[in-house]
Amino acid sequence: MPARLSIPDIEWRDGVLFSRAHDDAYTSQRGARVEREHVFLRGNGFGAEGDADGGRWMHAAGTERARHVIGELGFGTGVTFLSAWAAFRAHAPADAQLDWVSVEGAPLDAATLSCAALSDPAMAPLAPLVAELARVLPAHVRGIHRRAFDGGRVRLTLLFGDVLELLTVMDFTADAWCLDGFSPARNAEMWSEEALAQVAAHTHVGSTLATYSAASAVGDRLSAFGFRVARTPGANGKREMISATMERAPDRKCIRALPKWFAVPAVASTGSAAAPDEASSRNHHAPSTAIVIGAGIAGATAARALAERGLRVTVLDAGRAASGASAAPRAVLAPHLASWQSPQTRIVAHAFLHARAVMERIGAPLDPCGMVHPVNGDDEWGYQQAIADWGWPDDMLRLVQADDATAVAGTPLCSRESPEGALLVRDAGTTRPADTVRAALAHPAITLREQVPVARLHPIAGGWRVDAEDGRTFDAQVVVIATAGIPAGALPEMPEALASDALPSVPFDATRGQLSTLSFDGAAAVPHTVVSANGFAMPPVDGAICAGATFEHERLATPATPHDDAINLGHVERLLPELAACAPARRGAWAGIRTSVHDHCPIAGPVVADGAFRQAFARLAHGPVAAQWTDAPVLPGLFATLAHGSRGTCTAFLAAELIADMACGTPRCVADDLLPALLPQRFLVRELRGGPRDRAAD
Numbered sequence: 001m002p003a004r005l006s007i008p009d010i011e012w013r014d015g016v017l018f019s020r021a022h023d024d025a026y027t028s029q030r031g032a033r034v035e036r037e038h039v040f041l042r043g044n045g046f047g048a049e050g051d052a053d054g055g056r057w058m059h060a061a062g063t064e065r066a067r068h069v070i071g072e073l074g075f076g077t078g079v080t081f082l083s084a085w086a087a088f089r090a091h092a093p094a095d096a097q098l099d100w101v102s103v104e105g106a107p108l109d110a111a112t113l114s115c116a117a118l119s120d121p122a123m124a125p126l127a128p129l130v131a132e133l134a135r136v137l138p139a140h141v142r143g144i145h146r147r148a149f150d151g152g153r154v155r156l157t158l159l160f161g162d163v164l165e166l167l168t169v170m171d172f173t174a175d176a177w178c179l180d181g182f183s184p185a186r187n188a189e190m191w192s193e194e195a196l197a198q199v200a201a202h203t204h205v206g207s208t209l210a211t212y213s214a215a216s217a218v219g220d221r222l223s224a225f226g227f228r229v230a231r232t233p234g235a236n237g238k239r240e241m242i243s244a245t246m247e248r249a250p251d252r253k254c255i256r257a258l259p260k261w262f263a264v265p266a267v268a269s270t271g272s273a274a275a276p277d278e279a280s281s282r283n284h285h286a287p288s289t290a291i292v293i294g295a296g297i298a299g300a301t302a303a304r305a306l307a308e309r310g311l312r313v314t315v316l317d318a319g320r321a322a323s324g325a326s327a328a329p330r331a332v333l334a335p336h337l338a339s340w341q342s343p344q345t346r347i348v349a350h351a352f353l354h355a356r357a358v359m360e361r362i363g364a365p366l367d368p369c370g371m372v373h374p375v376n377g378d379d380e381w382g383y384q385q386a387i388a389d390w391g392w393p394d395d396m397l398r399l400v401q402a403d404d405a406t407a408v409a410g411t412p413l414c415s416r417e418s419p420e421g422a423l424l425v426r427d428a429g430t431t432r433p434a435d436t437v438r439a440a441l442a443h444p445a446i447t448l449r450e451q452v453p454v455a456r457l458h459p460i461a462g463g464w465r466v467d468a469e470d471g472r473t474f475d476a477q478v479v480v481i482a483t484a485g486i487p488a489g490a491l492p493e494m495p496e497a498l499a500s501d502a503l504p505s506v507p508f509d510a511t512r513g514q515l516s517t518l519s520f521d522g523a524a525a526v527p528h529t530v531v532s533a534n535g536f537a538m539p540p541v542d543g544a545i546c547a548g549a550t551f552e553h554e555r556l557a558t559p560a561t562p563h564d565d566a567i568n569l570g571h572v573e574r575l576l577p578e579l580a581a582c583a584p585a586r587r588g589a590w591a592g593i594r595t596s597v598h599d600h601c602p603i604a605g606p607v608v609a610d611g612a613f614r615q616a617f618a619r620l621a622h623g624p625v626a627a628q629w630t631d632a633p634v635l636p637g638l639f640a641t642l643a644h645g646s647r648g649t650c651t652a653f654l655a656a657e658l659i660a661d662m663a664c665g666t667p668r669c670v671a672d673d674l675l676p677a678l679l680p681q682r683f684l685v686r687e688l689r690g691g692p693r694d695r696a697a698d
Ligand SMILES: Cc1cc2nc3c(=O)[nH]c(=O)nc-3n(C[C@H](O)[C@H](O)[C@H](O)COP(=O)(O)OP(=O)(O)OC[C@H]3O[C@@H](n4cnc5c(N)ncnc54)[C@H](O)[C@@H]3O)c2cc1C
Pocket: 293, 294, 295, 296, 297, 298, 299, 316, 317, 318, 319, 320, 321, 322, 323, 324, 325, 326, 327, 328, 330, 331, 332, 333, 433, 452, 453, 454, 455, 482, 483, 484, 491, 493, 494, 495, 512, 513, 514, 515, 548, 549, 550, 590, 591, 592, 593, 594, 641, 642, 643, 644, 645, 646, 647, 648, 649, 650, 651
């Protein structure tokens, strides 16, 4: 499977966008919106924006909280999503939520999408929605992209790539499906038995499906997978279309199951897991209250993601918000560039793209200055391979000659360090973590309580009770631990329950680091971008450059030291020798503690009960098939976002979104093939298999 996404092969014919590859129009030539509303909205029982009856938008399985998950094959011009979004706005109650999950193999760029969507005059009233979608449309990068609108109550999860490859590793349940690929005769893959098996697997009893196609092969396949198929009049004079309803518990075997020790329930927030064949399961289990312990970037982003799903969130911090590692004056926001692919590089790349989108949406400070990463000649071949594996478009990530890198950086790069050139990362930049924390916390459903050190936490009926050191207690259905880490002895105030039962197997590691703010008198040229390779220098603010960072395991005291300033100046000398030669002066410094684990991936997900987990999987050492396994015993409603190491400004956002997905049972923003690299129990699994505890399970 090539890493790069297909570029759509398109042309305009009489004002209508056509796919040359499929010899088919993207939208009905007789009115895209009318067709989509008829087939996909009304065909699935949802009212269109102008309809008197909002249909399913107004009623959600007998509960007042309406949360809809709609799947789509073929995002195309986005007209179906846009029409549904407008209808949802018009009809759904204020606390309703919409998750739209759409697979697209060859995404259109923003300009083409806008033009195509607006080529139908009936779409003119939706022009503001088209513009909003086009503004945040993801880069042409394979994988999962999450976007949110209307304060987070409308979530769009775009799965860019091959339909089978993606749905196989996505474990979600849709209430309705829209099959909107190019016609079955011209795009067989999208309508294949395997693809429709995946659609059926991602349903529950009562899920509906609609498609403009009335082809008998499509109807027969849907019937075989358990849908009751009805043929009804089509749109724009077409004789027939298909509306279908799932009638039996779907066969989910084609979704690649995680091993039981990594299997987490669809809704991990209350006592019982949601069964995929209960139409209303998500609504019964929707939590409404949460406590987040820790107001660094991990806690603030988790609070925000939960608040945007309608929960009331209390954030407790032992000190002040952004007083731990997130107090760093500036931070680099960039993917982890390495000449090899690993779970860590994949997670950080995914997290980077996600963080950029959320930061822009919530108004977090971001200087998108780009990054130049000098590459040693010996590594060049590896980097070329890595770039090919990443599959990012050339304008986002490319290897250039040293002269070009110097031109982009705005100042000569060290020739010893980069005899061959450098990687350019267009969308990288810098941020101010404390202001990012404040931006994330600025939501009416979030209450911040500072100077509340948490001493204990214990389960109560339907949730958790959090005891503060001063005797106050706080109750909620969901608790997220975002205290950076729980290194034994280093944080004696850590909750007993955590130290004893929840995460004792995680080998946390603490590293002290220092950033130095340096000015260079009379410098002819300063960097316009971040320059980074085993140390970094950021573009100047108020005439001073932020350089870093030091790494020290032995000494964890945080006051900044001249010794570390000298190390940071050394980074500038190595990366930007001409600049470093210009009378450097120290303008300030900051030091903090990074908390990480040995595989350098953050911890994000539900916390398992250590004792019960050990008991359930005691026989793991004898091999994965040695026993009948039960699902991983999670502590319902307890989640952790920890160990963000030296990349927290990137990874915190993805961890937060994943936890909110898991707490609320919404489709996950991380595919199942990457999930085990994030889950807290990975170290425990390794230990039970007889491997060293300081490594994650494979
Ligand atoms: C020198 C240095 C440079 C860095 N540079 C970068 C960079 O360029 N890019 C990047 O992405 N990342 C960088 N990082 C890493 C980044 O700063 C961290 O990954 C991130 O801030 C971690 O956020 P956090 O919320 O997990 O932890 P923290 O910000 O440490 O927040 C944890 C919070 O939990 C609270 N807490 C702890 N115990 C309790 C309790 N019992 N009760 C209540 N509250 C409690 C603390 O008071 C604290 O506010 C750098 C870090 C350092 C030290």
